[in-house]
Structures are given as structure tokens and as C-alpha cells.
Amino acid sequence: MTSRLVSRVNAALERHLPEQRLFLKSEEGTRFIRLRPVAQASMILGSAVFVGWTVIVTSIFLIDTISAGNARDLAQREQAMYQERLNYMALERDARAAAASAAQDRFALAMDQVSDMQTRLLESEERRRELETAVDVIQATLRRAIDERDDARLTVATLQGELEAETGTVQTAAEREWELQQTLAFLNDALENTAEERDETYTQMAEAADEINRLNFEFALTEERQNRVFRQLEEAVAVSMEPLDEMFSAAGLSTDDLIESVRRGYSGQGGPLTPIISTSGDGPDPLSDRANQLLQELDEINLWRIAAERLPFSNPVQGPYRQTSGFGPRRDPINGGRRMHNGLDFAGSRGTPIVAGGDGVVEFAGRQSGYGLTVEVRHNNGFMTRYAHLNRIRVSEGERVSRGERIGDMGTTGRSTGVHLHYEVHRNGTPVNPMTFIRAGRNVF
Known part of the structure; x- marks a missing residue:
């Protein structure tokens, strides 16, 4: 077949x-x-x-x-673009830091000018009070001289009446005439001295008036300079507060709660604000109120800065990286299937520096199941950040760290498919999207 x-x-x-x-x-x-x-x-x-x-x-x-x-x-193109973006952000950050430093220098210089103007103003006030006292003394002396002149004229008139009456006195007419001439000569001398004192008093009063006008002009000029300095300081304060307010608003945080928390933590360093200028006993003048208001705003900026330093607004990776996973449901890279991803994944080179996102205390530093070498930092207001899959840990439990301080190196320990950092942010025990805080802090840090 x-x-x-x-x-x-x-x-x-x-x-x-x-x-x-x-x-x-x-x-x-x-x-x-x-x-x-x-x-x-x-x-x-x-x-x-x-x-x-x-x-x-x-x-x-x-x-x-x-x-x-x-x-x-x-x-390579994406890495070059990202590196260019990092360089631009670094330049922008340096520019903002330089602007903040320049603003602080201008503020310190302005405060020195305000202090100098306050000293000169107090000295001018003291001179004005002395001149007013001198004018009062001169006026009292002038009134006393006028009273003495009037008394002398009355006495002369009385003596002249006695001479004309020729009452039965034992003195001769020649003796009475001689005594009258002596009295008239004394009165004339007294009147001449009084007239000279009056003229001198008028001259001193005119000089005092000129000095008062000059002091008033200097006071007005000083007040205008102070207003200009205060306007510049108030504008600088407003410009400094705007990016902080935008950052907290973008992160969905209540500034009132944050400021109150910082105040409670720094209660031992507080105290009432003392007015800079107070020239009367009736209460602070408008300049003092304005200065106190400016000091309160500066104190509020300082509290905002402390609150921002203590929260995780900074990027935890200090070097080139690529974001490989976001926050939310995703396909599990090892077993497949949909899983919840409670953080962000940043892929980079092994040993890339990992830094703290904000001030806090290291709550855990060691190996965790699935996470590998892990560092957990406890921040204020119920926030916690987790840095997983590290190649090396550089801090210990209980250690206090600052924002930007290096806490470890990027690695691939634990349940990982490659070198990267797994970064989580928890608020009151609930995972939240870390990118919300990183984006909010880009214009500040």
C-alpha cells in the first residue's frame, strides 16, 4: 500500500x-x-x-x-529630560533660598533702621520736653518780673502822693527828694533788667518755637520713613506667607490645627509681645500696634515654617530616579492580580541616598516581612513615613532626624523585582498618597 x-x-x-x-x-x-x-x-x-x-x-x-x-x-532621553528638570528645580530652589536669605537680610537691616529711628525719636521727644519745660520757666519768670514792675510803679505812685501831701514828717524836703531819686533810680534799673529779661525770653521763645518746628518736621520725616519701612516689611511678610499657605491648602491640611499644635509644643518659649514705642501712659500708639501686628505675623510665619519642617513635604530620593508605580490599585508585579499599592515606587541606582521627608523620630529601623530593610519615621500631627527595600540603614530607633537628612541607601531587599524605594505616608494610621505632599512642597523646599 x-x-x-x-x-x-x-x-x-x-x-x-x-x-x-x-x-x-x-x-x-x-x-x-x-x-x-x-x-x-x-x-x-x-x-x-x-x-x-x-x-x-x-x-x-x-x-x-x-x-x-x-x-x-x-x-536615555527621558533620563536626560528628568536630569534637566532636576537641575532646573535645583536652580529654582537655590534662587528661592537666595531670595529668602536676601529678604531676611533686608528685614534685619530694616529692623536696625527702625531701632535707630526709634532711638532718635525718643531723643527728640526728650529735647522737646526739655524745651517745653524751659519755656514754662521763662514764662513764669517773665510774669513774675511784670508783677514786680507793676508793684514798683504802684510804690512810686504812693511815694509821689506822700511827697505832694507834705504830711508832718521829720525829714527835710531835700532828704525826701534824695530818697525818692534813689528809689526811682533803683526802679529804673529794675525795669531795665526786666525789659532785658523779657527781650531775652522772647528770643528764647522764638528759638524754642523754631526748634519745636524743626523737631516736628523731623518727626514727620521719621514717621514717613517708618511707614515706608513697615510697608516693605508687611509686603515681604505677605509674599513669604503665600507659598506656605498654598502648600498647606494643596495638601488638604488645616493651618489652624497645625499652628495650634506647634504653639502647644513651643509653649515654654512664648511670651507677650512688648510694644516697641510707647510715649504716653494711655496705651500703645498706632505705630506700636502696627509693629506688634507685624511681629505677630512674623511669629506666625515662623510657626508655619516649623510645621512645614515637621511634615513630609520633601522628596525622599536625593538623586536621579524614575517613578515606576503610583498610589492606588495596580497589577502585582510578582504574582499578578489586582492589589492595593499604599505608596510610591522610585527606581534608581543601588546606593542612591534616601533622606527623611520631614523632621521626626525614627520609630523603627530594621527588617520587615515583605518590605526588607525598612525605616519608619514618626512626625507631628499623626503622620508616619515608611522607607522600604533599602540596601543599608543609616539611623537607629529613637534617633531624631531632620528634613533632608540621609537615613539609608536605595536597594532591593524584601519582596522586590529590582532596585527601588517603596515610600509610604500614613496619617493617623491610614495610608495617603505621598505625591500630594511632594507636589505641595515643590514651591517651598
Whole structure:
């Protein structure tokens, strides 16, 4: 049955593939090998399959090579773009830091100017009070001299009446005339002295009035300078408070609760604000109220800054990285299936510095199941941050760390598919999206 089928196939292929003979010559004789149509077709088919398989494998290899080259180029471009973005953010951060430092310098210089102006103002007030006292004394002396002059005139009139009456006195007319002349001479001298004192008093009063006008002008000029300085300080305070307010609002945090928490933590360093200027006993003047209001706003900025330092607003990776997983449900990279991802994954080079996102106390530093080498930092207001899959831990439990302080190195310990950092933020025990806080803090830190 099989031989008949082969014969039929050979007969069908005979027209296209006639039978060939391959002669092999040796010392013993000449032999030949018959190549039937079926054998030739099998050889051709085998050669075609081999050539086709070679072409397919070569094509797949070339496609993989081109795809890998494109992927590397894309990754390099993304890394270059990200590095450029990091450099821009670093320059922007340095510029903001320089602007903040310049604002602090301007504020310190302005406070020195305010203090100097306050000292000069107090000195001018003291001189004005002394001049007012001198004017009062001169006026009292002038009134007393006028009273004495009037008394002297009354006495002269009385004496003249006695002389005219010629009452029975024992003195002679010559003696009474001599005494009258002596009295008149004394009164004339007294009147001349009084007139000189009056003229001198008028001169001193005019000089005092000129001095008072000059002091009033200096006071008005000083007040205008103080108003200008206070306006600049108030504008600087408003500009400084705006990014902090935007950061807390973007993170969905109540500034009142944060400020109250910081005040409770720093209650031992507080105290009432003493007015800078108080020239009367009736209460603080408008300048003192304005200065106290500015000091209160500066104190509030300081409280906001302390609250921001204690919360995880900073990026935990200090170096180049790529975000590989976000917060929320995702496909499990090891077992598959949908799982909740309670943090962010940042892929980078092994040993990349990992820093604290905010001030706090290290609550845990060691190995955890699934997380590998892990550091947990407890912050204020019920916040906790977790840094997992580390290659090395650089802090110990109970240690206090500051924002930006290095706490470990990026690694791949625990349940991990590669070198990366798993970063979580918890608020009152509930995981929240860390990117909300990182984005909110970009314009501040």
C-alpha cells in the first residue's frame, strides 16, 4: 500500500522533478545514487523550511535589537529630560533660598533702621520736653518780673502822693527828694533788667518755637520713613506667607490645627509681645500696634515654617530616579492580580541616598516581612513615613532626624523585582498618597 502511494507520488512529480542519478567514483569502481522525485521534493522542502526558519529567526533578532536600541534611546532621553528638570528645580530652589536669605537680610537691616529711628525719636521727644519745660520757666519768670514792675510803679505812685501831701514828717524836703531819686533810680534799673529779661525770653521763645518746628518736621520725616519701612516689611511678610499657605491648602491640611499644635509644643518659649514705642501712659500708639501686628505675623510665619519642617513635604530620593508605580490599585508585579499599592515606587541606582521627608523620630529601623530593610519615621500631627527595600540603614530607633537628612541607601531587599524605594505616608494610621505632599512642597523646599 505504501509503495503504491510512493509510486503514484513519484509519477506525479516526474514531470517537474525527473529522476536524477548521482555517480560516485572510487578505486573499487563506479557507483551511483538514484534521486527519485519524492526524495528531491523532500530535500527541496527541507531546504525551504531551513531557509524560512533562518529568515524568521534573523528577523526576530533584528527586530529585538532595533527595539532594544529604541528603548535605550528613549530611556536615555527621558533620563536626560528628568536630569534637566532636576537641575532646573535645583536652580529654582537655590534662587528661592537666595531670595529668602536676601529678604531676611533686608528685614534685619530694616529692623536696625527702625531701632535707630526709634532711638532718635525718643531723643527728640526728650529735647522737646526739655524745651517745653524751659519755656514754662521763662514764662513764669517773665510774669513774675511784670508783677514786680507793676508793684514798683504802684510804690512810686504812693511815694509821689506822700511827697505832694507834705504830711508832718521829720525829714527835710531835700532828704525826701534824695530818697525818692534813689528809689526811682533803683526802679529804673529794675525795669531795665526786666525789659532785658523779657527781650531775652522772647528770643528764647522764638528759638524754642523754631526748634519745636524743626523737631516736628523731623518727626514727620521719621514717621514717613517708618511707614515706608513697615510697608516693605508687611509686603515681604505677605509674599513669604503665600507659598506656605498654598502648600498647606494643596495638601488638604488645616493651618489652624497645625499652628495650634506647634504653639502647644513651643509653649515654654512664648511670651507677650512688648510694644516697641510707647510715649504716653494711655496705651500703645498706632505705630506700636502696627509693629506688634507685624511681629505677630512674623511669629506666625515662623510657626508655619516649623510645621512645614515637621511634615513630609520633601522628596525622599536625593538623586536621579524614575517613578515606576503610583498610589492606588495596580497589577502585582510578582504574582499578578489586582492589589492595593499604599505608596510610591522610585527606581534608581543601588546606593542612591534616601533622606527623611520631614523632621521626626525614627520609630523603627530594621527588617520587615515583605518590605526588607525598612525605616519608619514618626512626625507631628499623626503622620508616619515608611522607607522600604533599602540596601543599608543609616539611623537607629529613637534617633531624631531632620528634613533632608540621609537615613539609608536605595536597594532591593524584601519582596522586590529590582532596585527601588517603596515610600509610604500614613496619617493617623491610614495610608495617603505621598505625591500630594511632594507636589505641595515643590514651591517651598
